[in-house]
Amino acid sequence: MIYFSNIKISSILLVIFIALMFAIPNFFSKDQLNSFPSFIPKQQVNLGLDLQGGSHLLLEVDTVEIIKERLENLNSDVRRVLKKNNIQYSNFKNTDDNLKFVVEEFPAEIQKEISELSISNSQNILQMGDQTNLVILREENDVSISFTDEFVKLAVSNAVAQSLEIVRRRIDELGTREPSIQRQGSSRIIIQLPGIDDPDRIKALLGQTAKLTFQLVDTSTNYDPLNPKKAPVGSEILPSDTDDSFKYIVKKRVMVGGENLVDAQPGFDPQTNEPIVSFRFDRLGASKFGRVTQQNVGKPFAIILDDTVISAPVIREAILGGSGQISGGFDSDEANDLAILLRAGALPAPLIILEERSVGPDLGADSIEAGQYAAIIGFVAVILFMMFVYRYFGFLADIALIINLFMVLGILSLFQATLTLPGIAGIILTIGMAVDANVLIFERVKEEIRSGSKMINAVENGYKRALSTILDANITTLIAAVILFFMASGPVRGFSITLAIGIFTSVFTAFTFTRLLISIYAKSLKPSLVGMKIND
Amino acid sequence: MIDIANTKIDFLKSRIITFIFSSILVVLSFGAFFVSGLNFGIDFKGGTLIEIETENEIEISGLRDNLNFLSLGDVQVQEFGSKNNLLIRVEQQSGGDQIQQNVVEIVKTSLNSYLSSEVNFRRTEVVGPKVSGELIQSGAIAILAAVFAMLIYIWFRFEWQFSFGAVVALIHDVILTIGVFSITQLEFNLPIIAAILTIVGYSMNDTVVVYDRVRENLRKHRSKNIIDLLNLSINETLSRTIVTSVTTLLALLSLFIFGGEVIKGFTFAMIWGVVVGTYSSIFVAAPLLNYLDVKREWNTTSAVDSTR
Numbered sequence A: 001m002i003y004f005s006n007i008k009i010s011s012i013l014l015v016i017f018i019a020l021m022f023a024i025p026n027f028f029s030k031d032q033l034n035s036f037p038s039f040i041p042k043q044q045v046n047l048g049l050d051l052q053g054g055s056h057l058l059l060e061v062d063t064v065e066i067i068k069e070r071l072e073n074l075n076s077d078v079r080r081v082l083k084k085n086n087i088q089y090s091n092f093k094n095t096d097d098n099l100k101f102v103v104e105e106f107p108a109e110i111q112k113e114i115s116e117l118s119i120s121n122s123q124n125i126l127q128m129g130d131q132t133n134l135v136i137l138r139e140e141n142d143v144s145i146s147f148t149d150e151f152v153k154l155a156v157s158n159a160v161a162q163s164l165e166i167v168r169r170r171i172d173e174l175g176t177r178e179p180s181i182q183r184q185g186s187s188r189i190i191i192q193l194p195g196i197d198d199p200d201r202i203k204a205l206l207g208q209t210a211k212l213t214f215q216l217v218d219t220s221t222n223y224d225p226l227n228p229k230k231a232p233v234g235s236e237i238l239p240s241d242t243d244d245s246f247k248y249i250v251k252k253r254v255m256v257g258g259e260n261l262v263d264a265q266p267g268f269d270p271q272t273n274e275p276i277v278s279f280r281f282d283r284l285g286a287s288k289f290g291r292v293t294q295q296n297v298g299k300p301f302a303i304i305l306d307d308t309v310i311s312a313p314v315i316r317e318a319i320l321g322g323s324g325q326i327s328g329g330f331d332s333d334e335a336n337d338l339a340i341l342l343r344a345g346a347l348p349a350p351l352i353i354l355e356e357r358s359v360g361p362d363l364g365a366d367s368i369e370a371g372q373y374a375a376i377i378g379f380v381a382v383i384l385f386m387m388f389v390y391r392y393f394g395f396l397a398d399i400a401l402i403i404n405l406f407m408v409l410g411i412l413s414l415f416q417a418t419l420t421l422p423g424i425a426g427i428i429l430t431i432g433m434a435v436d437a438n439v440l441i442f443e444r445v446k447e448e449i450r451s452g453s454k455m456i457n458a459v460e461n462g463y464k465r466a467l468s469t470i471l472d473a474n475i476t477t478l479i480a481a482v483i484l485f486f487m488a489s490g491p492v493r494g495f496s497i498t499l500a501i502g503i504f505t506s507v508f509t510a511f512t513f514t515r516l517l518i519s520i521y522a523k524s525l526k527p528s529l530v531g532m533k534i535n536d
Numbered sequence B: 001m002i003d004i005a006n007t008k009i010d011f012l013k014s015r016i017i018t019f020i021f022s023s024i025l026v027v028l029s030f031g032a033f034f035v036s037g038l039n040f041g042i043d044f045k046g047g048t049l050i051e052i053e054t055e056n057e058i059e060i061s062g063l064r065d066n067l068n069f070l071s072l073g074d075v076q077v078q079e080f081g082s083k084n085n086l087l088i089r090v091e092q093q094s095g096g097d098q099i100q101q102n103v104v105e106i107v108k109t110s111l112n113s114y115l116s117s118e119v120n121f122r123r124t125e126v127v128g129p130k131v132s133g134e135l136i137q138s139g140a141i142a143i144l145a146a147v148f149a150m151l152i153y154i155w156f157r158f159e160w161q162f163s164f165g166a167v168v169a170l171i172h173d174v175i176l177t178i179g180v181f182s183i184t185q186l187e188f189n190l191p192i193i194a195a196i197l198t199i200v201g202y203s204m205n206d207t208v209v210v211y212d213r214v215r216e217n218l219r220k221h222r223s224k225n226i227i228d229l230l231n232l233s234i235n236e237t238l239s240r241t242i243v244t245s246v247t248t249l250l251a252l253l254s255l256f257i258f259g260g261e262v263i264k265g266f267t268f269a270m271i272w273g274v275v276v277g278t279y280s281s282i283f284v285a286a287p288l289l290n291y292l293d294v295k296r297e298w299n300t301t302s303a304v305d306s307t308r
Helices: A006-027 A030-034 A063-084 A108-121 A149-173 A200-206 A283-295 A332-344 A361-414 A421-450 A455-487 A491-524 B015-035 B060-068 B097-114 B129-157 B160-184 B190-220 B226-258 B264-291 B300-307
Strands: A054-061 A089-094 A099-103 A134-139 A142-147 A180-184 A188-194 A212-216 A235-239 A247-251 A261-268 A275-281 A301-305 A308-311 A323-326 A351-359 B047-054 B075-080 B082-090 B119-127
Touching: A006 A361, A006 A491, A054 A149, A054 A200, A063 A089, A063 A099, A063 A108, A063 A142, A063 A149, A108 A134, A142 A149, A149 A180, A149 A188, A149 A200, A149 A332, A200 A332, A200 A351, A212 A247, A212 A283, A235 A308, A247 A301, A261 A332, A275 A283, A275 A332, A351 A361, A351 B097, A351 B129, A361 A421, A361 A491, A361 B119, A361 B226, A421 A455, A421 A491, A421 B190, A421 B226, A421 B264, A455 A491, A455 B129, A455 B190, A491 B190, B015 B160, B015 B264, B047 B097, B060 B075, B060 B082, B060 B097, B082 B097, B097 B119, B097 B129, B119 B129, B129 B160, B129 B190, B160 B190, B160 B264, B190 B226, B190 B264, B226 B264
Parallel strands: none
Antiparallel strands: A054 A188, A054 A351, A089 A099, A099 A142, A134 A142, A180 A188, A212 A301, A235 A247, A261 A275, A275 A323, A301 A308, A351 B119, B047 B082, B047 B119, B075 B082
16 A cells, blocks of 8 residues: 555646646636636636625516416407307306316317317417317316316426526626526526626516507596496506506507517607607518507507506507607616517516525625635644644645645636535535544554554555545545535535535545655655654 | 543443433423424525625614514514624515515615615525425435435445444434524524534544444454443544544634634534534444444455455
8 A cells, every 4th residue: 555656656646736736726816817828727716606796596487377378368269169159158267277167068069179279379389289288177067178287388398498588688688797597497597696786676677577568548438446347348457657546448459569579779759858768660560550550540559568558648640660669757777677678578477586695795705705714724723733643644644635625626616616605614624524534544553553563564554444434434424415415506505515525635635645645754764763653 | 642542431331321411412402492493594484684784883773673663574683793784684474475575675775764874785685485495395305315325325334233323323413403503593594404414424424433443343353242342442443533523623613713604503503513423423323332233243255345
């Protein structure tokens, strides 16, 4: 165990050298690094949001809403089929996951017609071959219609993918520094925003689905506050964005929707100097909009964002150019955000914020400072203690400990792992535990010497005997670190990473570098000195 | 030079006393857990946490009264490290995940109008009911999984008797850690789960070193009385146990004193765990082997790996 070939020696030194090279950039500023020769690595440790400051948001796509909306679309289609075939139905209602109604008779061909509905009705590429997407259950006179599990899964998965894209576009529009937007699980999105400690604006931007529609105002009747729910068939009552007491009655039919927009920009009305958002339709949207405005000159139409009427101007003349503007009591910041939302497109379903963690930049900086301070003091304390207990061998273990820390830092930089505050704690814990492998070996060597072995043999046997203990002892800690890694997310995960790296480097240095140093020491002892008690 | 390697302490002599001592601590921990429970942080309970820093010292009770007017339910305000740093905790609001978001805005507006000086919002955390429920579940699963993994590993590397003894010591450590958090009512949050997992790893590490020596001595001294043999093994590894515990504690103490407020609870848990883990390796795990009828006749194949 104490004889090293030159190849072995040089490969040990090479590994350590490489680790040092990767650790070095962390001790210099970015500017200093740029002036270094190109062969020196420039990657620094990735700081977690808790150290550099920033915001973490966990969002969930409201999947219930996706299915609910699709069922609402299905509702009118099913009614149409029933009416067309003169089927009497009653108690027609929507629940969160199915449609229910009561019929006297329900012939098979009608069932077939309904089951084919979803195929022709599939809006967003939800075609699933010729298979029906509906499950029609009939129990006596009660009929319930729901979507198949596959369809639900696909609809949700599409909605999440689409949401991810829209979220990305909205955040990119804000020009945030290196945002990270990732899907998690089946319906969640994790957003990491370095440098942003007050994510209010982003939350506001993500909190709206931003579904824009243009619908005609129903002028046949006025809103009656005494009868707040009564709207004519085919119309709906919607609140006003600017006036809480006022409600609009608008026709349900959508003239044009936000999906036909190609651009939206904030600006100011040249006459009133009021903030506005000007927009442009694509060709289809422009022709639809032109046709409807042509037919309804003199009537008001409502501009609706997320079921709230922003404004309801009167159509003065046909708008054929395919562009227009929205004004309605918002300030220039709001106009700016609305333009962003319209450009990025509507979310397929609302997003719910499940978790938010934001850290200001100075708390992060304080944590780094405190962590460095604790690391240095802990390190000095351990080094002194080791030298006190093991004297010369302790000194060798201390050198190994220093190399160990550089290796942890080097590996973190090389793999661009994220260093968090608990991660720093993991490094400090490593300072305390990394000497364990050496302690186990030294204790063995001492025992060997005590039982009369010569120095060289004592070192040789000490290493041999300690090996399996060291492996067993470190594997147990490693198991805990691995379980923590898979169970945790965010900062705590950073702890498991540094802990695991620390275990590997401490075992590695104990069996290569320290052993090399000790064997050089043991061999250099004169024969007369061999057999002496070490550390005396 | 300290030499603690030639000790001949009779650790097993007082084994009945230490077993009773441990049992009392375990019962106390259970009692505290069921009477006062753990003081769950927002990770597990849901709610909102805001850390602020102000230029001038703030009178906490006035601020607390002001925040309690907001009808957000239970609002706690406490000093955090210094008089200018405060931690504000607002309990979870009923009405689902989306509602929790309003709390931050309400509290921030109220703070800005109540405090005349500039307020620096250092940290904001909002955890909704869905996530807190999942976190508590995955935390519990992680600890159970870790204990189970240790059980299997030790069984695989030693024999079931060792595995049983080690896991009893491990569960002892976990219960005592939960107990100390129940008694002190220190906040129990996600990093504490990480600390407990580390304690599981560390305690096992310590136990394995002693057990390794026990197994080796079982081969070496076939006729030796088991109690003497266990005492011998503990004494032979005592010096290592102490040195490693001291270095680990030195590092952890430094972290506890200088590492900042945010990870104090986490560090406290680990310091406690190292002390308890070291104690249990010597006074629980090793003496238990006395009652578990360990195998004395080790065959040659398993003898190989200790002399490898």
